[in-house]
Amino acid sequence: IAHVRYATSGRGEPDVLLREAQPFLMGKLALAFNGNLVNVSSLKSELGGGSCDVELMAGKLLKEFRDLPSAVESFMRSAEGAYSVVGMTQEGEMFAFRDPLGIRPLCWGKANGLYAVSSETVGLDINNIPYESEVEPGELILWRGETVERKKVAESRGRALCAFxxxxxxxxxxxxxxxxxxxxxxxxxxxxxxxxxxxxxxxxxxxxxxxxxxxxxxxxxxxxxxxxxxxxxxxxxxxxxxxxxxxxxxxxxxxxxxxxxxxxxxxxxxxxxxxxxxxxxxxxxxxxxxxxxxxxxxxxxxxxxxxxxxxxxxxxxxxxxxxxxxxxxxxxxxxxxxxxxxxxxxxxxxxxxxxxxxxxxxxxxxxxxxxxxxAQRMADHMREKFLAGEREAGRIYETLSL
Ligand code: SF4
CATH class of the missing domain: 3.40.50.2020 (Rossmann fold)
Known part of the structure; x- marks a missing residue:
């Protein structure tokens, strides 16, 4: 798992950035993700703390872990935000999942028994791995040896790919x-x-x-x-x-x-x-x-x-x-x-x-x-403050629960 982190969650001190560099290891999971969780405050309360959102994601997946599909399903039920995730379990299973709206891109490909997941198709191209498909919004894909298991774990209300x-x-x-x-x-x-x-x-x-x-x-x-x-x-x-x-x-x-x-x-x-x-x-x-x-x-x-x-x-x-x-x-x-x-x-x-x-x-x-x-409630709250000439807090999702 290779990842370049553009951090919009967690603190900025070098030792903290290093600790939170991804793949993030916790328990039996290694995780990397592109995106940002919005309900950080409620996840922190539920898990009793946590620094950045990948730590909360790992903590939530491991809480009452029975198997990966049920852990991801439960995570998707309680998480709000953009998350295109790739990871591995200690047993060597590789997996990828994407939030129910598919806000950030995520795709996968295969070549001669090799499977690869990438944020963008160019990551497959440069490794000569033919594109297979998108990881669909709300989908979990699990690779165990030669088998590929695709599972829709959350109902998707549509798509919302980031225009930017x-x-x-x-x-x-x-x-x-x-x-x-x-x-x-x-x-x-x-x-x-x-x-x-x-x-x-x-x-x-x-x-x-x-x-x-x-x-x-x-x-x-x-x-x-x-x-x-x-x-x-x-x-x-x-x-x-x-x-x-x-x-x-x-x-x-x-x-x-x-x-x-x-x-x-x-x-x-x-x-x-x-x-x-x-x-x-x-x-x-x-x-x-x-x-x-x-x-x-x-x-x-x-x-x-x-x-x-x-x-x-x-x-x-x-x-x-x-x-x-x-x-x-x-x-x-x-x-x-x-x-x-x-x-x-x-x-x-x-x-x-x-x-x-x-x-x-x-x-x-x-x-x-x-x-x-x-996100809508946070924006409305911040807009009110902005229009009233008050100071808005940055990264409001880290401190506020509405
Ligand atoms: S379109 Fe704008 S608000 Fe939506 S994910 Fe992209 S940058 Fe964020």
Whole structure:
């Protein structure tokens, strides 16, 4: 089991991070998961403590453990949140299960008696393992030697795949939910942006993209608008930090080391394609770098619609107050980030491009309508505080039970 943890639960001290690195070992189980539990407080009370959500998951599975299917079934009955899980038992059984809404991706494949589970299809591709299928929402798959047992352990009320996977998280060569490769979806995002904001698109001399999540959309934008795609922004090959998940000070530093902008754009009006605006500080820094490279006008086109609400399912967007679009309209955002205009893709076009129906996606951070009840109550509670000008607590799911 290999796992890169992007922690949205538990404490941040190095020794704690190390202890909570996954696969997490407890009793007879080894577990790794992608996602975030929302009802952390109630699980903590039930289990008498616990630090991060993977520890709570392991504790809950082991409590009254008879066999794996019944343990997972009982876990799914009491847990709320996003969880795509892979694990092993001490007896050598491998298993995978996914929350009843399938908020995070999870798939599996097989080749010559070898079975593999991966968050994204690209994990199978690079190991030459043909894709077999998704781990379905609410499903447990158990591999014992040569046998594969698939069991629906929770009734699924539908699907709610995270929309942000399409814009930012997923690798472009992955396929989500058995649809088209993500890069094809992103190309369509770019065409949509050029269509929806054609008057502003027309003003640009060249289109540039923020690598790598903006690249495919820039290609689509270039196709639709007929504007040259100038590959003037390059990413340092060996700096792999993600600016999005770092502190504000680190973000600035990472960006200036990671992104280099050619002065070939000097004297030009540029359309810039980026995946999202979360807090606004990253966009401000990028626009500043583009102007320093000599661009005369900067129009920022954003593939992910306006992020107006926090995420409780494993993306580090914790409060309303930190999200620029929960406080400002497009024109004000443009002023804040120093752009001549900011153009978002509309929600309708975004959804259409994914090939999924609106009700098959989680759009919580875009609409403030969440697919699970406790997340909705938490968002409503935080929103009230935000609108009243009070301070909101981050990672509210770790402290509050509603
Ligand atoms: S709230 Fe937003 S980021 Fe979080 S799972 Fe839903 S779509 Fe994804």
């Amino acid at each position: 996977e399409f814009a930012y998280f997923a690798r472009p060569d992955s396929i989500l939910n058995g649809g088209r490769p993500v890069y094809k979806v992103r190309e369509e995002f770019g065409r949509n942006l050029a269509r929806e904001h054609s008057e502003i698109a027309k003003k640009a001399d060249v289109v540039i993209s923020i690598p790598e999540t903006g690249d495919d959309a820039a290609y689509g934008f270039h196709e639709q608008a007929g504007i040259r795609w100038e590959r003037a922004v390059r990413k340092h090959r060996f700096i792999t930090d993600r600016a999005f998940i770092s502190s504000a000070a680190q973000r600035e530093l990472i960006l200036s080391r990671k992104i280099n902008i050619s002065r070939e754009i000097k004297g030009k009006k540029v359309a810039v394609i980026d995946d999202s605006i979360v807090r606004g500080d990253t966009s401000r820094k990028i626009v500043q770098q583009i102007r320093e490279a000599g661009a005369t006008e900067v129009y920022l086109f954003v593939t992910f619609p306006k992020i107006i609400a926090p995420c409780f399912y494993g993306i580090d967007m914790a409060t309303f107050g930190e999200l620029i679009a929960s406080k400002q309209g497009e024109e004000e955002i443009a002023r804040t980030v120093g752009a001549d205009a900011v153009c978002y893709q509309s929600l309708e076009s975004f959804v259409r491009a994914t090939g999924l129906r609106r009700e098959e996606l989680c759009l919580g951070c875009l609409t403030c309508q969440y697919p699970t009840p406790l």
